[in-house]
Amino acid sequence: MKRLKLIAVSLGAAAVLLAQGALDPAKLAKQPTDSWPTYSGDYTGQRFSPLKKINSTNVQNLSLAWLYRINLSGATATTFKGTPLVVNGVAYITIPDHVWALDARTGREIWHHVHQSKGGIHLGNRGVGISGNWLYFETPDCMLVSLNVKDGKERWAKSICDLDQMYYASIAPLVVKNHIMVGVSGDDLDIPGYFEARDPETGDLQWHWSAVPKKGEPGFETWPTEDAAAHGGGMTWGTSTYDPELNLIYLGTGNPQPVIAGKGRQGDNLYTASIVALNADTGKMQWYFQPSPHDTHDWDNNQVPVLYDGVINGQKRKLLSMACRNGWFFTLDRVTGKSIVSKEYVKTNWAKGIDGRGQPIPNPEKEPQFAGALVSPNQGGAANWPPPSFSPDTGLFYINASRAFSVWYLYDTDDKPEGWGGTDRGGWSESMVQAVDYKTGAIKWSHKWEGSGGRSGLLSTAGNLVFGGDTSGNFVALNATTGEPLWHANVAGSVANAPISYELDGKQYVVVGVGDQLFGFVMNGK
Amino acid sequence: MISNFAKKCAVAATTLAMSATLALAQTPAAPGRAGRPPRKAPTGGGLLAQAGSADKHIVDAEAAERGKKTYIQECITCHGPTARGGQGGSDLVRSLVVLHDRYGSEIGPFLKKGHQSQGSPAAQFSQEKIEDLADFLHLKVGDTLRTSPLFRAQNVLIGDAKAGQAWFNGDGKCSQCHSATGNLKGVGAKYEAIDLQQRFLFPKPNFGRGGKPTVVTVTPVTGTAVTGNLIQMDDFNVSLRDADGEYRSFARVPGLKVKVDDPYAAHIELLDRITDKNMHDITAYLETLK
Numbered sequence: 001m002k003r004l005k006l007i008a009v010s011l012g013a014a015a016v017l018l019a020q021g022a023l024d025p026a027k028l029a030k031q032p033t034d035s036w037p038t039y040s041g042d043y044t045g046q047r048f049s050p051l052k053k054i055n056s057t058n059v060q061n062l063s064l065a066w067l068y069r070i071n072l073s074g075a076t077a078t079t080f081k082g083t084p085l086v087v088n089g090v091a092y093i094t095i096p097d098h099v100w101a102l103d104a105r106t107g108r109e110i111w112h113h114v115h116q117s118k119g120g121i122h123l124g125n126r127g128v129g130i131s132g133n134w135l136y137f138e139t140p141d142c143m144l145v146s147l148n149v150k151d152g153k154e155r156w157a158k159s160i161c162d163l164d165q166m167y168y169a170s171i172a173p174l175v176v177k178n179h180i181m182v183g184v185s186g187d188d189l190d191i192p193g194y195f196e197a198r199d200p201e202t203g204d205l206q207w208h209w210s211a212v213p214k215k216g217e218p219g220f221e222t223w224p225t226e227d228a229a230a231h232g233g234g235m236t237w238g239t240s241t242y243d244p245e246l247n248l249i250y251l252g253t254g255n256p257q258p259v260i261a262g263k264g265r266q267g268d269n270l271y272t273a274s275i276v277a278l279n280a281d282t283g284k285m286q287w288y289f290q291p292s293p294h295d296t297h298d299w300d301n302n303q304v305p306v307l308y309d310g311v312i313n314g315q316k317r318k319l320l321s322m323a324c325r326n327g328w329f330f331t332l333d334r335v336t337g338k339s340i341v342s343k344e345y346v347k348t349n350w351a352k353g354i355d356g357r358g359q360p361i362p363n364p365e366k367e368p369q370f371a372g373a374l375v376s377p378n379q380g381g382a383a384n385w386p387p388p389s390f391s392p393d394t395g396l397f398y399i400n401a402s403r404a405f406s407v408w409y410l411y412d413t414d415d416k417p418e419g420w421g422g423t424d425r426g427g428w429s430e431s432m433v434q435a436v437d438y439k440t441g442a443i444k445w446s447h448k449w450e451g452s453g454g455r456s457g458l459l460s461t462a463g464n465l466v467f468g469g470d471t472s473g474n475f476v477a478l479n480a481t482t483g484e485p486l487w488h489a490n491v492a493g494s495v496a497n498a499p500i501s502y503e504l505d506g507k508q509y510v511v512v513g514v515g516d517q518l519f520g521f522v523m524n525g526k
Numbered sequence: 527m528i529s530n531f532a533k534k535c536a537v538a539a540t541t542l543a544m545s546a547t548l549a550l551a552q553t554p555a556a557p558g559r560a561g562r563p564p565r566k567a568p569t570g571g572g573l574l575a576q577a578g579s580a581d582k583h584i585v586d587a588e589a590a591e592r593g594k595k596t597y598i599q600e601c602i603t604c605h606g607p608t609a610r611g612g613q614g615g616s617d618l619v620r621s622l623v624v625l626h627d628r629y630g631s632e633i634g635p636f637l638k639k640g641h642q643s644q645g646s647p648a649a650q651f652s653q654e655k656i657e658d659l660a661d662f663l664h665l666k667v668g669d670t671l672r673t674s675p676l677f678r679a680q681n682v683l684i685g686d687a688k689a690g691q692a693w694f695n696g697d698g699k700c701s702q703c704h705s706a707t708g709n710l711k712g713v714g715a716k717y718e719a720i721d722l723q724q725r726f727l728f729p730k731p732n733f734g735r736g737g738k739p740t741v742v743t744v745t746p747v748t749g750t751a752v753t754g755n756l757i758q759m760d761d762f763n764v765s766l767r768d769a770d771g772e773y774r775s776f777a778r779v780p781g782l783k784v785k786v787d788d789p790y791a792a793h794i795e796l797l798d799r800i801t802d803k804n805m806h807d808i809t810a811y812l813e814t815l816k
Binding site: 077117118119120121122123140141162163164165166168186188189190227231347365369370371372373374376405407409410411412413414415416418419420423425426427428449450451470471472474476485488 | 573574576577578579580581582608610611617619620622625626667670671672676677678679680681682683684685720723724727728730758759760761762793794797798800802805806
């Protein structure tokens, strides 16, 4: 396989640890191997590890090094849905309101921080961001909290959203230069989504980008009224990616609101269910692309915008790909936002085709109806928050996908529906890993799981492997080139996050979350 | 290392944070006000009930009913029957004054300050009246949530039963396994229309758990084929229970053959070709099978 040139991953000065346990800045010019310093492993969102001590010829020898379990009695929302960050041999992991530092070699607990909650939906937490000696995480009660990486002591906590409007916060903040990028969640009270940069030292606001425009601003014409736009949703609960050369942040936005009953918000509802490029220093939007115009199916477009350099028609291009919750795969030019590939990665039935910009055209008949409309995908989507992976070695984009049907009903008969105003019910689904050619959207290989329902993130490696969870409680390694299953461990539960990999003392580790347990696998010997 | 105190806090915070039922039960009771007993939050509602602040307003149904009378007398003309806005009146359900309010704490001062259109009459509301009005408005906010009893399906019977019957016996191929006088006799009386619709589309309950068993035949590389009810299968292993009730497990080594017979295969095949009209017609037809 021809290896594509990796994006230079300049993590920037802000991510360089300067005091105790400092990272060597020279190592940050390329993808690090002894750490996993951001949510996606680097700024690109590829979730690709250049390590190959564990590879397709020896993965059958992978064995368990350690197991860490949360010991919180009576707790039921303790699933690890986040990605650990690993810096200087220490892994930082989270569930809502909790952060732990673990020894990445042994899984032993170093410290544990507990946030005293004032409420909010405790659905999940995606992890921390780290800059210098400071760690950042979001909490369900709308706080951005900064801790000392050394001992987990709180430095400050700043409110980033309004709990009374049923916002909550869950994403892994991304550190870019002297900015902490934060996003918000909340799907109940018809509230506007936004994305912010915060000061790493104080948590103070640096800039604020609204997912919905005000009267007179571009995009406002896609809303019928000021009221509809001001309450139009577009949450920002997916961790963004960053191109240092272009100084652009790439961000997916959530579904418009009211969520299901869309009659009060006729129009495309920009910039909800979109991919947007924002200037990292000002928040000014450079371009947008909308995978789900006028969404009425809760198809948040918060999946990871994956950045890589590729070749299209013989020309080297800066590209971005996303496998969206609505079942479509897009490859865009990330300089301009112009579409290169628009194609389903599983069969769907909601779009009539694509428009001149490469955006799907929703079929109004497949909007939710009072008597029901049979739609694929279901509410959970063909993909959701579990991150995909892109291997620059194979040129394949890996998606742990679902093909699912459900019936979508309108419930709210009011002249002005609010909240959700309907939902979907029932369903059938099948699950598979789809390996997509970024140049064409063609499925290079598909590995169908025996069963349905499970959904995990993926990790690809230079060892020609794709790691992920199946639907039967196994942690599995597939051959990245062919999709052939090569190794598994029955971890007695669904893999709940995306695996990571790092090397310490010459040994390559793969770490994955299952329920309230974290498994550390290692390749011993050759 | 974590201190004992921190550990206790961890347990307390986690308990507060966890299952929605717990979270609700843990929501602090509203303070007793002006001789009224403290309120306790209702239980249930799942994860969604965690939305908002732990000290959010807890609606008292009787107070809301009293508040409704005030609302009808004083507010409904401008703000509409569901408080979502109307002729000149703003949407109170999405009003930040209402959303930040606890038992009249914001609504009271707002009205006393001199309501935009009503002026002094609003200022004359008694504290009790303001609190009751607050209960009614918080109830209306709650009506828009997925946890509301109003969050429910409407009539799904819009199809043509005769067309449904024709499709049942024709292109739908339903009659190959089912009949109105046989295994579907009385099904229209047994289920609500929406459940009929769900059941014929998705008969395999709970993503494969329960319902009719999937039959699997495993042929080892050497030895005879074994048939039984599938228990579990992944890329690496397959297990079944045979006709004698014996549990049998096989590693899926090269050369081992597995044949699966899903009793719901015809329903799954239907999903890609049934139209919404077919779906509504079949629902209407099944409803007639009383």
